Amino acid sequence: MSTSTATAAPAPANAAAALDPAVGEVIEAYVSTFNETDPARRRATIARAWVPAARYRDPVMAGDGHDGLDAMLAGLQARFPGFVLKRTSKVDCHNGSVRFAWSLGPASGPSVVEGVDFCALAPDGRLQSVVGFFDKVPG
Amino acid sequence: MSTSTATAAPAPANAAAALDPAVGEVIEAYVSTFNETDPARRRATIARAWVPAARYRDPVMAGDGHDGLDAMLAGLQARFPGFVLKRTSKVDCHNGSVRFAWSLGPASGPSVVEGVDFCALAPDGRLQSVVGFFDKVPG
Numbered sequence: 001m002s003t004s005t006a007t008a009a010p011a012p013a014n015a016a017a018a019l020d021p022a023v024g025e026v027i028e029a030y031v032s033t034f035n036e037t038d039p040a041r042r043r044a045t046i047a048r049a050w051v052p053a054a055r056y057r058d059p060v061m062a063g064d065g066h067d068g069l070d071a072m073l074a075g076l077q078a079r080f081p082g083f084v085l086k087r088t089s090k091v092d093c094h095n096g097s098v099r100f101a102w103s104l105g106p107a108s109g110p111s112v113v114e115g116v117d118f119c120a121l122a123p124d125g126r127l128q129s130v131v132g133f134f135d136k137v138p139g
Numbered sequence: 140m141s142t143s144t145a146t147a148a149p150a151p152a153n154a155a156a157a158l159d160p161a162v163g164e165v166i167e168a169y170v171s172t173f174n175e176t177d178p179a180r181r182r183a184t185i186a187r188a189w190v191p192a193a194r195y196r197d198p199v200m201a202g203d204g205h206d207g208l209d210a211m212l213a214g215l216q217a218r219f220p221g222f223v224l225k226r227t228s229k230v231d232c233h234n235g236s237v238r239f240a241w242s243l244g245p246a247s248g249p250s251v252v253e254g255v256d257f258c259a260l261a262p263d264g265r266l267q268s269v270v271g272f273f274d275k276v277p278g
Contacts, residue, residue, distance in 0.1 A: 118236070
């Protein structure tokens with residue numbers, strides 16, 4: 001919608017609300033944690049993205065707390081060196097819940113895994129829980 | 140995978156696990172709650188699908204508890220008589236989390252709204268939380 005025209009009409013209930021920039025920054029930090037291979041920077045980024053009582057689950061990985069997430073991500077990076085996580089959709093957010101689509105694979109070339117993350121935000125705006133579902137897996 | 144051939148090899152990590160029939164039944168009951176217009180039957184179906192501490196959120200509706208869900212659904216049915224909720228994807232489940240796609244609209248003809256529900260299961264297997272996101276809304 002244009003922001004240059006003021007109108008007295010309320011936005012329709014189905015209007016796409018502008019994303020809170022703070023939510024966008026948290027999701028950007030979260031995506032960065034998958035790609036940051038420097039241990040100190042990865043830890044710092046985890047702390048920006050997640051509350052301490054963090055919980056990540058997807059069909060093949062799990063991590064709890066900053067330590068658990070860091071170990072999970074270090075393991076992923078060691079197993080698939082050079083793989084990059086990319087957000088492939090807008091960040092869709094309402095009522096403290098977030099979803100977005102992503103792909104994982106070499107920086108150039110086709111993705112290896114694709115999916116959607118469904119996230120719950122904590123009161124302070126950081127991630128409390130992320131549940132990933134896969135839409136494309138290796139055949 | 141064929142179930143008629145036993146093998147000693149474990150399933151690959153990315154193998155699609157068979158859906159727990161109990162999860163399928165809960166999701167079927169949940170979908171039915173949107174379409175059941177008889178108040179007593181709708182209430183009974185809500186109780187089969189949801190724990191008492193139920194929480195539903197989508198971009199335009201919210202409901203908490205069996206009473207809140209029942210009021211929400213009665214309101215939806217009153218506003219859009221004849222609309223039917225249909226599940227349009229498989230039920231994808233891991234670690235107590237569920238997702239599936241759905242459409243809402245007249246029983247015949249194109250859908251009006253489409254989206255995805257992300258669900259958290261309670262320990263007893265019923266729904267604790269459903270967060271819906273929209274992929275198609277009226278223009």
